[in-house]
Amino acid sequence: MFVLAIDTSSPAVTAGVVTVAGDVVLAAERATIAARGHGELLAPSIEAVLRHAGIRSRELDAVVVGTGPGPFTGLRVGLVTAAVLADLLGIPAYGVCSLDAIGAAAADEEAVLVVADARRREVYWARYEHGVRVGEPAVGKPADVPLDGSTAVAGAAAELYAEVWPELSRRPERYPEPIALVGLALDRITSGAPSDPLTPLYLRRPDAVAPGPPKAVSQ
Amino acid sequence: MSSEPLVLGIETSCDETGVGIVRGTTLLADAVASSVDEHARFGGVVPEVASRAHLQAMVPTISRALSDAGVAADDVDAVAVTAGPGLSGALLVGVAAAKAYSVALGKPLYGVNHLSAHVAVDLLEHGPLAEPCVALLVSGGHSSVLLVPRIGGEQITELGATVDDAAGEAYDKVARLLGLPFPGGPPIDRLARDGDPAAIAFPRGMTGAHDPPFAFSFSGLKTAVARWVEARQRAGEAVPVADVAASFQEAVADVLTAKAIRAAREQGVGHLVIGGGVAANSRLRALAQERCDAAGLRLRVPRPGLCTDNGAMVAALGAQLVAHGAAPSALDLPADSALPITDVLV
Numbered sequence A: 001m002f003v004l005a006i007d008t009s010s011p012a013v014t015a016g017v018v019t020v021a022g023d024v025v026l027a028a029e030r031a032t033i034a035a036r037g038h039g040e041l042l043a044p045s046i047e048a049v050l051r052h053a054g055i056r057s058r059e060l061d062a063v064v065v066g067t068g069p070g071p072f073t074g075l076r077v078g079l080v081t082a083a084v085l086a087d088l089l090g091i092p093a094y095g096v097c098s099l100d101a102i103g104a105a106a107a108d109e110e111a112v113l114v115v116a117d118a119r120r121r122e123v124y125w126a127r128y129e130h131g132v133r134v135g136e137p138a139v140g141k142p143a144d145v146p147l148d149g150s151t152a153v154a155g156a157a158a159e160l161y162a163e164v165w166p167e168l169s170r171r172p173e174r175y176p177e178p179i180a181l182v183g184l185a186l187d188r189i190t191s192g193a194p195s196d197p198l199t200p201l202y203l204r205r206p207d208a209v210a211p212g213p214p215k216a217v218s219q
Numbered sequence B: 001m002s003s004e005p006l007v008l009g010i011e012t013s014c015d016e017t018g019v020g021i022v023r024g025t026t027l028l029a030d031a032v033a034s035s036v037d038e039h040a041r042f043g044g045v046v047p048e049v050a051s052r053a054h055l056q057a058m059v060p061t062i063s064r065a066l067s068d069a070g071v072a073a074d075d076v077d078a079v080a081v082t083a084g085p086g087l088s089g090a091l092l093v094g095v096a097a098a099k100a101y102s103v104a105l106g107k108p109l110y111g112v113n114h115l116s117a118h119v120a121v122d123l124l125e126h127g128p129l130a131e132p133c134v135a136l137l138v139s140g141g142h143s144s145v146l147l148v149p150r151i152g153g154e155q156i157t158e159l160g161a162t163v164d165d166a167a168g169e170a171y172d173k174v175a176r177l178l179g180l181p182f183p184g185g186p187p188i189d190r191l192a193r194d195g196d197p198a199a200i201a202f203p204r205g206m207t208g209a210h211d212p213p214f215a216f217s218f219s220g221l222k223t224a225v226a227r228w229v230e231a232r233q234r235a236g237e238a239v240p241v242a243d244v245a246a247s248f249q250e251a252v253a254d255v256l257t258a259k260a261i262r263a264a265r266e267q268g269v270g271h272l273v274i275g276g277g278v279a280a281n282s283r284l285r286a287l288a289q290e291r292c293d294a295a296g297l298r299l300r301v302p303r304p305g306l307c308t309d310n311g312a313m314v315a316a317l318g319a320q321l322v323a324h325g326a327a328p329s330a331l332d333l334p335a336d337s338a339l340p341i342t343d344v345l346v
């Protein structure tokens, strides 16, 4: 089976083609660091990985997409792309928490904290034990993240806020990668489960306040 | 196979998720999902709320348009999408969806200008028009007078635009002042029917002898309405809201139509096209008709449902571009919130 993997939850605009046939093997991958380039880069990257994998879009069997958390504007590009592509091709689309893909890649670590940049001096974070998430992903100030026994930290924000976690060893995993994304959806892919609703993990409400009464213009 | 192109258009520049399908100038489907109710309590469109709604509505709206048109996704010859201007996060959802359509099924992609699409949509209702024509575009985001040499051609000249608020914005602000809901156009239009348009002489902005002939200004009008209403309230008098609504609406319609018709006459064109959400306004339509008749001009205004934002207008413009042999957009097409009105195809 050919699976397209997409993640736009981070500055790494990521697309990959993964083959699933007993083993899970990466056929092609493109990740470009461009914090505001998701809208422009994702579709050409998908075309490129399909070409490098030597397949046509109509040969895809499933799409897996990172549902964040991540900056909303870029995150939505990946989700709407996955949803429309899968719907038109008549194949299922599965959502995977983007932090989980980083946590799963660091599964050899007993207890790892995964952090991603949430802008506004905050991080999206979740904790993992042997690659499996403990609790729900959350957003908060780096210094407020409870370590609860974590001995290592993974994700690109670990570098950004290195001074906050001097006691944790730094893992090399920075962004969600296609192999990990597909691995997390493997049961759904092989069993032919129906599509997920693909709802982003926003974790923040829109900044919007209802206005007060109109201000007087005359004094 | 028909020689006219079958085009699917996607529109997400503001709070409507629109997917339309046309064959040439024939409208086959016009599916719209609006998030307007989610914005009402904020008194204006909240960009993040709109973007979230676009993401949720996109796949169902595409499906509905295809089934309404009775065509399969693969039958489509091209996909057109609003590339700008508009809310950047909202535009991005539509552009990404159109690219996904293009990549999935190998269809050419056309990133088009929202404002040009507001003009092109009239072809779906009234067929070909005499070109060049002059177009008046009036909405919550825009008030412009344009010279359009050819619909779906790549050259448009802006003869004038608002220097401050858009006409629709002035409606929203006056509605709030009068305690009416958002968006302000429909409730003011309704109230104005019971009011006297000559009751209060509100100012006609930018109509002095030395003002640019085709520029608009609605900020002074809004302030004048506010001052008038506040003076009444301070004096403890009841505010005659119907008269205020009718007089305000008259001032807007008067300036818009006078300038648009002057432009059409000076350019020597036969047709005036009016588009955009404010083109659904009953007084603007009536006054434009009256003045076009007097000036010997043919007026073209699509029915109100096609004046507001929708995917059919994007498809209509896309079909013209395809028919005229325009080259498709590149797959790295950007969404441009400030796309100039002169860029018809990106």
Ligand SMILES: [Zn+2]
Pocket: B114, B118, B139, B276, B277, B308, B309
């Ligand atoms: Zn519009």
